[in-house]
Amino acid sequence: MILRIHFKILSIMSKPVLVTILTTLYFLFYAVMYFTGASAPVIVGMLMISPIVLIYWVYVVVTDRKYDTRDLKEDEEFSYRDFPEASEEKKQK
Secondary structure: OHHHHHHHHHHHOOHHHHHHHHHHHHHHHHHHHHHOOOOHHHHHHHHHHHHHHHHHHHHHHHOOOOOOOOOOOOOOOOOOOOOOOHHHHHHHO
């Protein structure tokens, strides 16, 4: 029963969300290990792996094709899906 729930949750989540959660848990676990006084080789090992975890997380989020944005208008530097008037306000200032 519990295993079915876990598989259902994993199938609902997109890959970037799952990788973000796992990356956050990794760094929280690192912090807990550091502050509880884990052995130096464990801390150094986790520290050495952390750039790989971070780079993979950024890669997965940036290459996600599900996120769609509108095309930028002429002379726009940025765009927000939830606040399209932001670029208009910038022009007025």
